[in-house]
Amino acid sequence: xxxxxxxxETRSEFGKGAARRARRAGFVPGVVYGHGHAPVHLNLxxxxxMMALKTPNALLVVPIEGKDEYVLPKAVQREAIxxxxxxxxxxxxxxxxxxxxxxxxxxxxxxxxxxxxxxxVLNALPIEAEATHLPESVTVSVEGLEAGASxxxxxxxxxxxxxxxxxxxxxxxxVIGAQAAPAExxxxxxxxxxA
Numbered sequence: 001x002x003x004x005x006x007x008x009e010t011r012s013e014f015g016k017g018a019a020r021r022a023r024r025a026g027f028v029p030g031v032v033y034g035h036g037h038a039p040v041h042l043n044l045x046x047x048x049x050m051m052a053l054k055t056p057n058a059l060l061v062v063p064i065e066g067k068d069e070y071v072l073p074k075a076v077q078r079e080a081i082x083x084x085x086x087x088x089x090x091x092x093x094x095x096x097x098x099x100x101x102x103x104x105x106x107x108x109x110x111x112x113x114x115x116x117x118x119x120x121v122l123n124a125l126p127i128e129a130e131a132t133h134l135p136e137s138v139t140v141s142v143e144g145l146e147a148g149a150s151x152x153x154x155x156x157x158x159x160x161x162x163x164x165x166x167x168x169x170x171x172x173x174x175v176i177g178a179q180a181a182p183a184e185x186x187x188x189x190x191x192x193x194x195a
Contacts, residue, residue, distance in 0.1 A: 003070070003132075004052040008062040011041040019087070028085045032064060032071055034092035040064050042090075050085055057101045057134045060090065070131060072099065093131035100128045100165045103135055105156075105172060109143030115178035116147045122172045125153065126165040135159050140173060147177030 011022070011029060019029045027043035042062065052058045053073060060071045071090035079086050093099055102124035111118060125138055140156055154168030 003059050003061050004055070005061045005068075006044055006048050006052060008042040008044045008064075010065075011043045014041065023086070028088055030088040030090055032062070032069070032090045032092055035094070037092065044088065046085065049088065053085070053088075056104055056136055059093075059132060059134065062090070064092075070095065072101070072131065095130075095132050097131045098128050099131045099134075100126060101134060102126050104137040106137050106139045107142045107173065108139055109141045111142055111175060112144050112146040114147065116145075117176045117178070118142055118145075119174050119176050120172075121174060122153075122166075122170065125156065125172060127158065127162050128165045129159075129162040133161060135162060142173065142175075145175045147175050150174035 008030070009027075011018070013021075022029050022043050023046070026046050028046045028049050030042045030044050030049075032040045032042060042064075044062070052060060053076060057072060060073070061068050062071055063069075070093045072093055073088060074091040075089040076085060077087040078084065091099075105120065105123060105125050107118065127135070129135065135158075138156055138158065140151055142151070145151075150171050151173040152168065153164050153166050153170045153172055156172065158164070
């Protein structure tokens, strides 16, 4: 995973008024915490932050007290209608440190014929990996799976250095059998009545 550098400024004003002024100026208020340090309040460039957060578990590099630090987005608050970023909580991480995050599960391939449906029981897979080497996602093949088949967390091949942070028996994907259409059910009932 690549590092995304964001030019943040230390924030000295707090409260709703200060947050509104920061947002009008194109910044997003944020706070960095972790490793026993006192929380550091920042203003981050809104557009740069929005683009960086399009990558799942983006590893950000922000200047804190004159030193570049690695941070991971922990919580992002968005405006309900416009979906703009209102506030972000960032977790301070160190190179080599193991962190637990969730990565998206993508699928490839076609299910066996028959109109079956693929259900994502877990849309994101909890994993533990080094903070500077987080995978963006995991891809699972569903080629030829039939109704009743399921893929467990332990069945998914993870990159080197990545371990599951969920029970291996947890169902991630399952194939659900096609339901008979109501017209077909009525026809079958009618045939049964005539007999």
